[in-house]
Amino acid sequence: MSQTVDRALSILPLLAEGPADLGQVADRLGVHKSTALRLLRTLHEHGLVYRQSDQRYRLGARLFALAQEAMENLDIREIAHPHLVRLNEQTGHTVHLAVHEENEVLYIDKVESRYPVRMYSRIGKPVAITVAAVAKLLLADLPEAERRALADKLDYPLYTARSTANATAFLRELELVREQGWATDLGGHEESINCVAAPVRGADGRVVAAMSVSAPNVVVTAEELLTLLPLVRRTADDISGEYSGRTPVRDPA
Amino acid sequence: MSQTVDRALSILPLLAEGPADLGQVADRLGVHKSTALRLLRTLHEHGLVYRQSDQRYRLGARLFALAQEAMENLDIREIAHPHLVRLNEQTGHTVHLAVHEENEVLYIDKVESRYPVRMYSRIGKPVAITVAAVAKLLLADLPEAERRALADKLDYPLYTARSTANATAFLRELELVREQGWATDLGGHEESINCVAAPVRGADGRVVAAMSVSAPNVVVTAEELLTLLPLVRRTADDISGEYSGRTPVRDPA
DNA sequence: ATGGGTGTTGCACGTTTCGCAACAGCCCAG
DNA sequence: CTGGGCTGTTGCGAAACGTGCAACACCCAT
Structure with a gap:
């Protein structure tokens, strides 16, 4: 199993509980802020994570779209x-x-x-x-x-x-x-x-x-x-x- | 942005189109089968991907749960x-x-x-x-x-x-x-x-x-x-x- | 049996990612 | 206006991590 991916995916359930900022994510993942930042960026590019106006991160729209599409199939x-x-x-x-x-x-x-x-x-x-x-x-x-x-x-x-x-x-x-x-x-x-x-x-x-x-x-x-x-x-x-x-x-x- | 995570996340929209087997995933990602396998395994452990009885992969239940939880929040x-x-x-x-x-x-x-x-x-x-x-x-x-x-x-x-x-x-x-x-x-x-x-x-x-x-x-x-x-x-x-x-x-x- | 098709594993190489530390904004207090 | 604290961001070297290869295991057809 891939460590990087593992960490990135661990962010999702964490954000499902509610919005969180970079520091909180890094803490709960047990990694450095810069690492968390890069993971979040990648998630963001795929639309799985969304950055709201107060800079905190939320689960993103693509997640709904994915779930929706999968349902239909x-x-x-x-x-x-x-x-x-x-x-x-x-x-x-x-x-x-x-x-x-x-x-x-x-x-x-x-x-x-x-x-x-x-x-x-x-x-x-x-x-x-x-x-x-x-x-x-x-x-x-x-x-x-x-x-x-x-x-x-x-x-x-x-x-x-x-x-x-x-x-x-x-x-x-x-x-x-x-x-x-x-x-x-x-x-x-x-x-x-x-x-x-x-x-x-x-x-x-x-x-x-x-x-x-x-x-x-x-x-x-x-x-x-x-x-x-x-x-x-x-x-x-x-x-x-x-x-x-x-x-x-x-x-x- | 993280290459590994990027590849792993690219699998999701791919599977949203319908179930696919290891070879298909590897091909469409442009990576070796073994690489695709490890990515899929990681996704699997997080429940985002599910393996049906014919060994093909499809999106997993956790995705629905996440989407729903996010929406309710x-x-x-x-x-x-x-x-x-x-x-x-x-x-x-x-x-x-x-x-x-x-x-x-x-x-x-x-x-x-x-x-x-x-x-x-x-x-x-x-x-x-x-x-x-x-x-x-x-x-x-x-x-x-x-x-x-x-x-x-x-x-x-x-x-x-x-x-x-x-x-x-x-x-x-x-x-x-x-x-x-x-x-x-x-x-x-x-x-x-x-x-x-x-x-x-x-x-x-x-x-x-x-x-x-x-x-x-x-x-x-x-x-x-x-x-x-x-x-x-x-x-x-x-x-x-x-x-x-x-x-x-x-x-x- | 035999072959082509899968999925799986161990390993050595080197690309990628990690944490650090320093930087850049921002806001509030003095 | 100035300074300190807070957050998010970037460059960098070291090394850990993921990669592709090749060989293996397996199942099903021929």
């Missing part, structure tokens, strides 16, 4: 994909990844049993929003007002006898999902298909995506599928960790 | 926020707060129409500096020499037919804004969006921030939006007063 799908593949290899079942957008829930990735098929279209198919396990997870995380408003606007088609029947039942189900942190769809969409799903959360704890494992009755019973829940949740948590930058990746120290 | 923002909210309640439109820093103008707060939810999403994004009403106000306050120098350096993208076309037009517009003490953007950035803005001044009279109200054509015409000007200016003046310590906090009756 964060591709959940890209991060999640290898995890989906691994989950598929471990279970043999179909794995889905879905996001919530504009009152719809869309699949954005899918790995099918044995042969990994990547869906390249960014805009996937809308899912059955009232019954799909992933939809429940994504909607359960909305503020209550939005949840209610949305629930009222939806249609509740009876795909099967176990489909969610109306807004009241749906809201009750969302409440349950919200509390337990996972969701299922047991024959609610197609009679013979069961799903178990877990949420992917961003750094702020909000649900940004949901992942599910689906299998037909003829292959595994609902009970057997439920035994996969811990694995599904762990995988979702791994993705969450990676997505929010909490590095769960092994470092070959 | 901006005192103008804290003081202005309740005023923005009130203005939003009174007008129903989107309200922005922006500051000027290092030849960029960026939004530091935003209250969206009617929804009490505070969106961090677009905050931090640099604004279209040649057309945005807030940008004109902030730049119009610069000393003439700086204004000229800046105007020459800028690009003048034609977002719409009403966008500022070149440096001459821009300087003329700034002169006007400077005299009248407020600014507009009538379809200069997006055809159907109009803005009206007013400056926030510090104790010394210099413009420290600018506030705008934006609304699409389909909701209110430009003329109707302009009738809000007195209210916008009064609000900006209130913020100015509070920021410069002249006025005790006014009750929001």
Whole structure:
């Protein structure tokens, strides 16, 4: 690791606490004033640090711009994909990844049993929003007002006898999902298909995506599928960790 | 200025464009792979850079945390926020707060129409500096020499037919804004969006921030939006007063 | 197996950075 | 006006630090 860079970067969290002048920075870094000056100058040239009118230093505008740009380029799908593949290899079942957008829930990735098929279209198919396990997870995380408003606007088609029947039942189900942190769809969409799903959360704890494992009755019973829940949740948590930058990746120290 | 730090910091905007692997980083920096590796490691230790499971690097969570922390420490923002909210309640439109820093103008707060939810999403994004009403106000306050120098350096993208076309037009517009003490953007950035803005001044009279109200054509015409000007200016003046310590906090009756 | 593609490590050279000390402004007090 | 204290700034030599090289380790395809 580079000492100079290390010192320079140590300035950033220090300034995040509030503005500081050259002397304070030098003291807290444990270096000579002239050294601190040069480091600050370099940070300044890159816009990470800004000098306000009283000559004290602040964190600069470029930092916001960088964070902003990085946010937009964060591709959940890209991060999640290898995890989906691994989950598929471990279970043999179909794995889905879905996001919530504009009152719809869309699949954005899918790995099918044995042969990994990547869906390249960014805009996937809308899912059955009232019954799909992933939809429940994504909607359960909305503020209550939005949840209610949305629930009222939806249609509740009876795909099967176990489909969610109306807004009241749906809201009750969302409440349950919200509390337990996972969701299922047991024959609610197609009679013979069961799903178990877990949420992917961003750094702020909000649900940004949901992942599910689906299998037909003829292959595994609902009970057997439920035994996969811990694995599904762990995988979702791994993705969450990676997505929010909490590095769960092994470092070959 | 420090060469090592300079190189290390150059990695950040590079990664903001999207994830990259070691070789790509080294190439674009023009250094040996081993050098890039050590720089990345240092950045990694500080959490500014994160290594995803495919071993590629991307910007890390700490960057977001820093940006957010820095933003929350901006005192103008804290003081202005309740005023923005009130203005939003009174007008129903989107309200922005922006500051000027290092030849960029960026939004530091935003209250969206009617929804009490505070969106961090677009905050931090640099604004279209040649057309945005807030940008004109902030730049119009610069000393003439700086204004000229800046105007020459800028690009003048034609977002719409009403966008500022070149440096001459821009300087003329700034002169006007400077005299009248407020600014507009009538379809200069997006055809159907109009803005009206007013400056926030510090104790010394210099413009420290600018506030705008934006609304699409389909909701209110430009003329109707302009009738809000007195209210916008009064609000900006209130913020100015509070920021410069002249006025005790006014009750929001 | 074998080759090209990655990422990683140890090392010797020399460029870069460090701390020092002296300088330059600024503000306040005498 | 003058002087002292405070902050930020600059030139310089010494040496520490970072650099590029080359060799290695590893993974995946062919």
